[in-house]
Amino acid sequence: MSGEKRGPQIWSSAIILASLAAICTALVAVTHRTAAPRIAANEQAYLEQSLAPVLAGLTYDGKLTESTMTIPVPHSLPGDAPVNVYRVFASEQPVAALFVVSARDGFTGPIKLLVGVAASGELTGVRVLEHKETPGLGDLIDSTRSDWILQFSGKSLGNPQASRWAVRRDGGDFDQLTGASITPRAVVKAIKETLLYFETHRDEVFAQDTPMADAVAEQQ
Amino acid sequence: MTTISESLRSGLWTDNPGLVQLLGLCPLLAVTGTFVNGLGLGLATLLVMVLSNALVSATRRFIRPEIRIPMYVLIISSMVTCIQLIILAWFPALGRSLGIFIALIVTNCAIVARAEIFASRNSILASMRDGLTMGAGFALLLCALGAFRELIGHGSIVARLDMLFGGEPMRGLTLVDGGFLLAILPPGAFISLALFIAGKNELDRRRQQKHSQLQRRSG
Numbered sequence: 001m002s003g004e005k006r007g008p009q010i011w012s013s014a015i016i017l018a019s020l021a022a023i024c025t026a027l028v029a030v031t032h033r034t035a036a037p038r039i040a041a042n043e044q045a046y047l048e049q050s051l052a053p054v055l056a057g058l059t060y061d062g063k064l065t066e067s068t069m070t071i072p073v074p075h076s077l078p079g080d081a082p083v084n085v086y087r088v089f090a091s092e093q094p095v096a097a098l099f100v101v102s103a104r105d106g107f108t109g110p111i112k113l114l115v116g117v118a119a120s121g122e123l124t125g126v127r128v129l130e131h132k133e134t135p136g137l138g139d140l141i142d143s144t145r146s147d148w149i150l151q152f153s154g155k156s157l158g159n160p161q162a163s164r165w166a167v168r169r170d171g172g173d174f175d176q177l178t179g180a181s182i183t184p185r186a187v188v189k190a191i192k193e194t195l196l197y198f199e200t201h202r203d204e205v206f207a208q209d210t211p212m213a214d215a216v217a218e219q220q
Numbered sequence: 221m222t223t224i225s226e227s228l229r230s231g232l233w234t235d236n237p238g239l240v241q242l243l244g245l246c247p248l249l250a251v252t253g254t255f256v257n258g259l260g261l262g263l264a265t266l267l268v269m270v271l272s273n274a275l276v277s278a279t280r281r282f283i284r285p286e287i288r289i290p291m292y293v294l295i296i297s298s299m300v301t302c303i304q305l306i307i308l309a310w311f312p313a314l315g316r317s318l319g320i321f322i323a324l325i326v327t328n329c330a331i332v333a334r335a336e337i338f339a340s341r342n343s344i345l346a347s348m349r350d351g352l353t354m355g356a357g358f359a360l361l362l363c364a365l366g367a368f369r370e371l372i373g374h375g376s377i378v379a380r381l382d383m384l385f386g387g388e389p390m391r392g393l394t395l396v397d398g399g400f401l402l403a404i405l406p407p408g409a410f411i412s413l414a415l416f417i418a419g420k421n422e423l424d425r426r427r428q429q430k431h432s433q434l435q436r437r438s439g
């Protein structure tokens with residue numbers, strides 16, 4: 001092929017590719033427009049649906065997602081990342097705080113937990129949000145697989161006392177799972193750490209318009 | 221010009237993208253832990269194949285050898301993005317269950333292969349038909365593998381179909397409580413696929429033997 005012919009051919013290739021890119025982008029843009037509101041609604045519904053079990057039927061004002069706060073690192077909560085807290089208010093009185101923490105020492109990676117703590121310091125409920133534990137063994141911590149995680153509802157730092165916050169095998173009060181010891185241990189430890197944090201930081205967590213909350217708002 | 225039955229035969233059996241060409245193994249092995257996941261990803265892949273084949277065929281006049289791969293990639297990735305958005309909007313539970321593997325349909329080489337081998341040389345209608353039969357072959361394999369692994373690993377059949385069709389969570393038919401764990405772990409995927417391929421080859425071999433015996437008798 002001669003150099004003179006090559007020039008125009010490269011240009012036409014570029015034009016073909018660019019027009020195809022424009023057409024494809026338009027297709028994606030139109031689909032996104034139609035789907036985006038539904039996707040946002042689905043995410044909101046999923047969040048509220050997944051928060052509901054740890055609320056134990058508490059009534060609250062407004063949307064939970066609007067009372068979100070992020071606790072930046074460093075903190076004494078489980079996990080190395082900033083922790084999201086959904087704060088629940090009824091008639092402007094604090095009712096509960098829902099922490100999204102991650103237990104670092106799961107058997108196969110971190111276990112993301114939703115820990116609900118009532119203003120009194122009692123657990124309203126705990127659920128596993130994400131995990132990669134072994135199917136059939138460690139994954140029994142998931143409420144869709146077994147009722148193991150339900151035993152934490154109503155427990156607090158005084159009930160059982162702090163030294164008994166462990167699985168039975170370690171001299172504690174909580175049921176273990178047959179065939180999996182690392183997973184339940186990690187979950188119990190993470191819940192205990194969350195309760196300890198809540199005990200010492202209760203007022204900060206429920207403070208309205210905290211500097212932390214402002215910082216988050218500015219980021220968004 | 222191939223007939224529909226020939227094209228079906230090739231897609232579902234003789235040239236099955238998963239069983240024979242061993243293409244797209246990454247999603248095939250990764251999501252087939254349950255039947256509903258296999259069905260979901262199978263349908264999504266089938267849809268992508270039909271649409272991308274149609275688009276590739278529609279633009280085949282403009283396809284130049286030196287830019288054909290970027291063109292296929294553009295078409296396939298935008299189709300996958302559209303379908304991912306649709307799944308997230310209308311089948312959110314399935315979207316969460318399949319996760320990253322919807323986006324990874326882009327990397328399913330079975331789709332690029334059909335674009336290159338078939339759609340860039342044939343009419344739109346024929347290309348869509350090819351996408352349909354090849355996609356169906358891939359989807360059926362995903363379903364079969366999913367059902368097989370779910371049965372052995374969980375002891376259940378067609379659990380959680382609600383993720384695709386909506387409604388209350390369905391536990392499906394539980395035949396045995398618990399199951400043989402290995403089947404749903406990654407090694408189980410390889411072993412199951414190997415069993416399927418071995419089964420197919422054995423069937424083909426027997427058929428060929430019968431065929432040659434008949435020929436010998438008549439000859």
